Amino acid sequence: MRPRSITGPVILIAIGCFFLFRNVWPDIRVYEFFSMYWPFLLIGWGVVRLIEILVWYATGKPLPGRGVSGGEWSLVVLLCVFGTFFFWGSKWSPSWPSRQIRVGGLEIFGEPFEFPMSAEKPAGKTPRVVVEMGRGNAKIIGGDTESVRVSGRKTIRSFDKRGAEQSNVDTPLEIVAVGEQLIIRTNQDKLSDTQRASVELEITVPKGAKLESRGRYGDFDIRDLLGDVEINSDNAGVRVQNIGGNLRVDLKKSDIIRAIGVKGAVELRGRGHDVELESIDGTVTVTGGYTGEILFRNIAKPLRFEGERTQFRVEKASGFARMASGNLTLDNVQGPIQVTAKSRDVQVRSFSGSLDMKVDRGDVEIRPSSLNPGRIDAQISNGDVDLVLPQGAKYDIDAVTARGDLRNDFGVPLRQDREGKGGSVRGTTGVGPQIRVKTGRGAVSVRRVGSESPANILPKTLPKAPEVPARVEQ
Amino acid sequence: MNGTNNLSLMRAIRGPVMMITIGTLFxxxxxxxxxxxxTWPVxxxxxxxxxxxxxxxxxxAQS
Amino acid sequence: MDPENPLPPAANPEGEGSENKPVAFCRSCGKGLNKESVRTHREVVYCEEHLPKQEEASSQWSAPNPAPAPSIPSSGVSPGFAFVLGLIPGVGAIYNGQFGKAVVHLLITALVCSMAGGHSGSLETVFEMLVPVWFFYMAIEAYQTAKKRLAGEPLDEFSSIFPGQAAAPGFPLLPVLLIALGVIFLLDNLGLLRINQLIPYAGPIFLIVLGAYMLYARLRNHSAASEVSHERN
Incomplete structure (x- = not known):
């Protein structure tokens, strides 16, 4: 009997696992995961074939002339092409401390050579400043000056000093006035791909400046400006503090965006890992794919979050809205509130105003405050609902589960009925807004504040925001 | 016979070993x-x- | 997933079994073969019908017995003219009627020039030095080949490009070369070894290695030749 390879079935199993994984943990970005880890598929495949051949050999079965057939090779090439494509497409990588490893005491990219940089140009009181840089970090601070001052250093990796000096000459630091704009340019794009220069800039601009920065890879740290700030980058960490105007951040990828104290509107787009916005006086709009810990605190105007699988909006957040690891918590927020989530546990606590909620899969906790009660409408396809009402709240309650347990700790005014596998808790506690809660599958409980079990009291203190890792070397 | 078998084993594992190598490099x-x-020289x-x-x-030995 | 027909145990023509009992199966069609009808090509069993045609030059390294080199006719060859033409990549070889070698020379020329012109970092100096060396090599090589042709020596398409086969059938030249090149490039890429630091030693080392290899080839050739003559006797 000619042995048959097990590769086919193994690949089928792998594809099955892939989609299972996607459905079970939808939060993990599978395509980015694939783009990062596809080489292990290749390794696994090779190992399977190797073991298979060794087993055939050990059992004395005839061996194939070639271990990997032409058809398989073309699949491998396809995999490599797609994998590389995805990898460069998403440019996603887990937070490695640095892309630089020391081997035998020598730098992989040659030795670093450092060159100081500085430039200055008068700018007036309210200039428009554009920063165009490649790889590197920039710290931009508004001050009581009427000129733009740049200082810092450039690090060039090279095998010899001569090459480094040439590269330094090729990438001059310029401040150019183009019409109204003042452009600060580091010219790193003039180097070829094999050379690498990164900059560390400290830029002082007049307080009233409007700022626009474009970078490729590196962090922006911007402070104390009265004008608008706009940041575009392929990959950046952004820290912004004390901005008088609007803030717009558009990143292909980021590992942190933190903004504290913005008077105008904040708009974030793109993809990123952690987001922290605090004390924003304008509206906040966040669109795109963000993972990790997302925290909004003290937002004075409407907050809108449009993620790929989770969307919510609140009219105002005196407290916070936090999204992390399959969880969305809104605490001390003001309605009208809207929440749509595909797969996420949702807690809405101490809120006022109305609440509209739609959750596909996930447990839900609804805990209105006694102030300004509003209409509540929650539709859950699959998950438990825990409705905790304040003492003396007046509502017209209709909580239904199609399949699952019922619990009524509220007491007498509410009536509990079993209907088939599900049931309902209905009743009126006084003349007040309506509560419509419905779950397709899961337990429904209606409780009064104070009657909850201690296990359900979650700590209200927030975890500290993670330290921003220093990204670019040195 | 044994030599032949060893040789064909070596030939058969050539592909998988290359695949593992390329995967590791990527x-x-x-x-x-x-x-x-x-790393390509690997x-x-x-x-x-x-x-x-x-x-x-x-x-x-072959005829 | 597995279109490849696995190779059954290779036939041993001296093995036991009756005439009609299949001792092997064709790689292409799976037909059972007895020891009369077994054909092999590069250690793979085929039936008469699917036996691939002998490839001449491409299997230099694996074919145990390469096809005898066709000698290229020689009449009115001028070594001096060959030298001059040899300075033009490929032309010297074409003059000597070695089109395969001409192609190889052209390819290597392109490679060397692109390496010398490109940003190859620490290797750049080496490649720049390599360009004149390579051009002179081609000229001298054309001159030598022309002289051999005048002397009526048999030459194949690729004479002196692949010196190993005829000279040293047992020496694993290709594997050793691959490993050595791989190690050198890897060390250079990782910054552990600066090839331009090695340039002062490169010439002598190259000569030593070349001499050692030639010595090995000569000795090997002698013993191989004597073995062959023993076997014939």
Whole structure:
């Protein structure tokens, strides 16, 4: 009997696992995961074939002339092409401390050579400043000056000093006035791909400046400006503090965006890992794919979050809205509130105003405050609902589960009925807004504040925001 | 007979070993500083080693 | 997933079994073969019908017995003219009627020039030095080949490009070369070894290695030749 390879079935199993994984943990970005880890598929495949051949050999079965057939090779090439494509497409990588490893005491990219940089140009009181840089970090601070001052250093990796000096000459630091704009340019794009220069800039601009920065890879740290700030980058960490105007951040990828104290509107787009916005006086709009810990605190105007699988909006957040690891918590927020989530546990606590909620899969906790009660409408396809009402709240309650347990700790005014596998808790506690809660599958409980079990009291203190890792070397 | 078998084993594992090598290099490329443009000579080394191993087993006598 | 027909145990023509009992199966069609009808090509079993045609030059390294080199006719060859033409990549070889070698020379020329012109970092100086060396090599090589042709020596398409086969059938030249090149490039890429630091030693080392290899080839050739003559007797 000619042995048959097990590769086919193994690949089928792998594809099955892939989609299972996607459905079970939808939060993990599978395509980015694939783009990062596809080489292990290749390794696994090779190992399977190797073991298979060794087993055939050990059992004395005839061996194939070639271990990997032409058809398989073309699949491998396809995999490599797609994998590389995805990898460069998403440019996603887990937070490695640095892309630089020391081997035998020598730098992989040659030795670093450092060159100081500085430039200055008068700018007036309210200039428009554009920063165009490649790889590197920039710290931009508004001050009581009427000129733009740049200082810092450039690090060039090279095998010899001569090459480094040439590269330094090729990438001059310029401040150019183009019409109204003042452009600060580091010219790193003039180097070829094999050379690498990164900059560390400290830029002082007049307080009233409007700022626009474009970078490729590196962090922006911007402070104390009265004008608008706009940041575009392929990959950046952004820290912004004390901005008088609007803030717009558009990143292909980021590992942190933190903004504290913005008077105008904040708009974030793109993809990123952690987001922290605090004390924003304008509206906040966040669109795109963000993972990790997302925290909004003290937002004075409407907050809108449009993620790929989770969307919510609140009219105002005196407290916070936090999204992390399959969880969305809104605490001390003001309605009208809207929440749509595909797969996420949702807690809405101490809120006022109305609440509209739609959750596909996930447990839900609804805990209105006694102030300004509003209409509540929650539709859950699959998950438990825990409705905790304040003492003396007046509502017209209709909580239904199609399949699952019922619990009524509220007491007498509410009536509990079993209907088939599900049931309902209905009743009126006084003349007040309506509560419509419905779950397709899961337990429904209606409780009064104070009657909850201690296990359900979650700590209200927030975890500290993670330290921003220093990204670019040195 | 044994020599033939060893030789065909070496030939058969050539493909899988290459596949594992390439996979490893891409993995390194994606998650460490060892980019593919730096590690490609490993492929040469692996091919050379495989050829050397093949030579270690005498080719069977053929008509 | 597995279109490849696995190779059954290779036939041993001297093995036991009756005439009609299949001792092997064709790689292409799976037909059972007895020991009369077994054909092999590069250690793979085929039936008469699917036996591939002998490839001449491409299997230099694996074919145990390469096809005898066709000698290229020689009449009115001028070594001096060959030298001059040899300075033009490929032309010297074409003059000597070695089109395969001409192609190889052209390819290597392109490679060397692109390496010398490109940003190859620490290797750049080496490649720049390599360009004139390579051009002179081609000229001298054309001159030598022309002289051999005048002397009526048999030459194949690729004479002196692949010196190993005829000279040293047992020496694993290709594997060793691959490994050595791989190690050198890897060390250079990783910054552990600066090839331009090695340039002062490169010439002598190259000569030593070349001499050692030639010595090995000569000795090997002698013993191989004597073995062959023993076997013939």
């Amino acid at each position: 993995a390194l490329d994606h998650m460490s500083a060892f980019s593919f443009s730096r 492929i040469l080394i692996v091919i050379g080693l495989m050829k050397l191993l093949e030579r270690a087993f005498p080719a069977p």
